[in-house]
Amino acid sequence: MGKNLFQKVWDDHVVGRLDNGQYQVFMALHLIHEVTSPQAFGMLKDKHLKVAYPKRTFATVDHIIPTDDQSRPLADDMAEQMIQVLSDATTEHGIEFFAPESGSQGIVHVVGPELGLTQPGMTICCGDSHTSTHGAFGCIALGIGTSQVRDVLASQTLAMDPLKVRRIRVEGKLSKGVTAKDVILHIIRILGVNGGVGYAYEYAGSVIDNMTMEERMTVCNMSIEGGARCGYINPDETTFEFLKGRERVPSGAAFDAAVEKWRSYASDADANYDDEVVIAAADIRPTVTWGITPGQAISIEESTPNPETSPDKALVTDALRYMQLEPDTPIKGTHIDVAFIGSCTNGRLSDFKAVAEVIKGKQVASGVRAIAVPGSEKVDKDARALGLDKVFEAAGFEWRKPGCSMCLAMNPDKLVGDEVCASSSNRNFIGRQGSSTGRTILMSPIMVAAAAVKGEVADAREVFGL
Amino acid sequence: MTGQTINRVGGKGVYVKGNDIDTDRIIPARFLKCVTFDELGPALFFDERFTSDGKSKGHVLDAPEHKGAAVLLSDDNFGCGSSREHAPQAIKKFGFEAVIAGSFAEIFHGNCTTLGIPCVVMQRADREKLGELLAEDPERDVVIDIEALKVTCANTSFDVTMKESAREAFLHATYDPLDTLMRQMDAINATAERLGYA
Numbered sequence: 270m271g272k273n274l275f276q277k278v279w280d281d282h283v284v285g286r287l288d289n290g291q292y293q294v295f296m297a298l299h300l301i302h303e304v305t306s307p308q309a310f311g312m313l314k315d316k317h318l319k320v321a322y323p324k325r326t327f328a329t330v331d332h333i334i335p336t337d338d339q340s341r342p343l344a345d346d347m348a349e350q351m352i353q354v355l356s357d358a359t360t361e362h363g364i365e366f367f368a369p370e371s372g373s374q375g376i377v378h379v380v381g382p383e384l385g386l387t388q389p390g391m392t393i394c395c396g397d398s399h400t401s402t403h404g405a406f407g408c409i410a411l412g413i414g415t416s417q418v419r420d421v422l423a424s425q426t427l428a429m430d431p432l433k434v435r436r437i438r439v440e441g442k443l444s445k446g447v448t449a450k451d452v453i454l455h456i457i458r459i460l461g462v463n464g465g466v467g468y469a470y471e472y473a474g475s476v477i478d479n480m481t482m483e484e485r486m487t488v489c490n491m492s493i494e495g496g497a498r499c500g501y502i503n504p505d506e507t508t509f510e511f512l513k514g515r516e517r518v519p520s521g522a523a524f525d526a527a528v529e530k531w532r533s534y535a536s537d538a539d540a541n542y543d544d545e546v547v548i549a550a551a552d553i554r555p556t557v558t559w560g561i562t563p564g565q566a567i568s569i570e571e572s573t574p575n576p577e578t579s580p581d582k583a584l585v586t587d588a589l590r591y592m593q594l595e596p597d598t599p600i601k602g603t604h605i606d607v608a609f610i611g612s613c614t615n616g617r618l619s620d621f622k623a624v625a626e627v628i629k630g631k632q633v634a635s636g637v638r639a640i641a642v643p644g645s646e647k648v649d650k651d652a653r654a655l656g657l658d659k660v661f662e663a664a665g666f667e668w669r670k671p672g673c674s675m676c677l678a679m680n681p682d683k684l685v686g687d688e689v690c691a692s693s694s695n696r697n698f699i700g701r702q703g704s705s706t707g708r709t710i711l712m713s714p715i716m717v718a719a720a721a722v723k724g725e726v727a728d729a730r731e732v733f734g735l
Numbered sequence: 736m737t738g739q740t741i742n743r744v745g746g747k748g749v750y751v752k753g754n755d756i757d758t759d760r761i762i763p764a765r766f767l768k769c770v771t772f773d774e775l776g777p778a779l780f781f782d783e784r785f786t787s788d789g790k791s792k793g794h795v796l797d798a799p800e801h802k803g804a805a806v807l808l809s810d811d812n813f814g815c816g817s818s819r820e821h822a823p824q825a826i827k828k829f830g831f832e833a834v835i836a837g838s839f840a841e842i843f844h845g846n847c848t849t850l851g852i853p854c855v856v857m858q859r860a861d862r863e864k865l866g867e868l869l870a871e872d873p874e875r876d877v878v879i880d881i882e883a884l885k886v887t888c889a890n891t892s893f894d895v896t897m898k899e900s901a902r903e904a905f906l907h908a909t910y911d912p913l914d915t916l917m918r919q920m921d922a923i924n925a926t927a928e929r930l931g932y933a
């Protein structure tokens with residue numbers, strides 16, 4: 270019996286077994302940011318500890334940074350302080366810091382892959398649940414808490430329980446207008462928001478094989494919304510092609526040697542899985558959420574559920590009430606106030622390219638506030654070079670500076686009151702976008718664009734004639 | 736040794752009902768602006784407890800009879816969402832010493848364990864029964880016995896489960912793993928060397 274990628278990477282990185290039965294696992298790459306990591310440096314200081322492997326740790330700022338005026342000191346004192354504490358700590362400990370305007374700043378899960386820091390066969394961790402994004406390259410990529418950030422800073426290791434592996438095969442061909450975001454929303458809808466507890470998800474099948482790296486990142490990003498501890502995709506030619514020539518990737522003969530090694534991490538053909546699910550691509554439609562968890566999703570052609578016929582009546586009732594939606598009502602046509610394109614789920618160059626193609630010559634509906642927030646300084650620069658910012662602005666979007674922005678609204682980009690936001694991000698939790706009564710409808714970037722143009726939840730296939 | 740052995744925890748209990756209670760609800764993102772966790776207690780479930788102009792919504796956590804509760808009871812998939820340790824930190828600073836739920840999201844569970852907050856899993860029918868006992872008399876003590884995997888309240892005993900590695904860690908005071916990890920520095924360096932990460 271062969272091994273799957275999770276088992277291979279795990280076995281490679283295990284340092285030893287702990288007394289409580291857990292394993293001590295070496296972390297190949299540690300990414301840190303200003304919201305969950307500064308506190309960990311304080312904990313180190315209390316214990317008089319140093320950073321064990323500063324060269325395996327990289328810092329950026331993303332969560333709190335404003336996307337309009339980034340000049341320092343920031344208008345928000347507390348935000349300024351958090352960035353300063355991180356900046357000082359990285360200087361003190363010799364950690365590389367991708368500061369604003371360094372050209373490499375951006376959302377931590379956009380920056381790692383685009384620099385080529387993220388490489389197949391690595392164990393990667395970051396004090397952020399969407400670290401699962403990096404699994405797209407064939408990594409065990411884990412979101413961790415601040416005390417664990419401290420553990421990794423001090424020892425470059427984590428105490429962990431092993432995971433089971435569920436292979437999710439998406440087979441067939443996606444129809445026009447159906448994107449990677451729809452694939453993962455559909456998977457979560459089917460398997461549930463806690464269906465993945467105890468598992469690593471391995472995404473496979475012809476649909477995944479045919480995806481670009483950007484699309485694979487979108488899928489792996491939301492593993493966490495499906496309850497999985499992490500998600501990954503086996504590295505293949507698409508992966509190696511993406512990495513070739515990246516800033517932090519070896520070149521020449523060293524690259525060829527690296528590819529050889531990376532390839533060896535892919536799951537064996539006869540690998541063993543704890544569970545397997547097959548999903549038909551033909552069943553997947555453009556998908557949107559109607560409720561307050563990412564699993565409360567339906568296709569654009571469907572109606573909101575009825576609590577009376579739902580397994581969890583209380584949750585459905587609460588969700589509809591919060592969203593101010595009626596049961597048994599088509600989701601299409603739901604009024605929106607804000608359109609947000611960005612985040613680590615869908616804030617990469619390919620996302621802005623795809624939207625630019627369809628909104629050229631179209632206009633954002635009056636009364637809709639539409640913002641486009643590139644995931645990193647590189648995405649911003651590349652998009653500008655292609656003139657995408659101009660296309661967005663001509664259509665009525667604001668083109669912002671990079672950051673997490675309205676994905677979690679720790680900066681000034683927030684919903685106001687009970688505004689409804691069509692959002693390309695990954696969470697529709699109560700209050701997620703900065704207002705305790707704000708409402709979020711998750712969807713793909715082109716679906717956000719369609720909603721922006723119509724002023725209501727719309728089918729991108731119809732709006733843009735796809 | 737990283738702390739005290741944790742075997743029996745308990746005190747008054749309070750039931751915050753609902754499945755899929757996420758970390759944004761447990762602590763809204765604006766409270767993550769902090770460089771230490773010290774002030775997070777009052778922010779627990781803030782938007783569920785207060786209106787935007789700061790008036791109490793009459794949330795169960797603010798009911799006078801539940802003041803000083805040490806055990807938080809909730810339902811399935813508790814703590815889903817972000818990896819923010821601010822969530823268990825707020826729970827702890829608010830005064831809770833343990834959480835009982837139908838199930839837990841994994842990162843949240845791991846964060847709680849490291850902070851010495853036991854998370855135990857209780858079946859739905861038992862949670863309802865325990866909820867009734869607390870509704871009848873909020874002064875009743877809920878006691879969690881980690882060794883025996885039992886929760887008792889008003890002479891009623893419920894079976895609970897717990898991740899074995901967490902249970903071991905509480906019973907042997909190794910739930911904060913840092914010292915244990917640090918002791919392996921030679922093995923860590925050898926692993927780094929072997930993998931070409933040194």
Ligand code: SF4
Pocket residue numbers: 331332376377378397399612613614672673676677694695
């Ligand atoms: S974009 Fe959103 S989900 Fe991604 S790291 Fe930032 S806040 Fe988290």
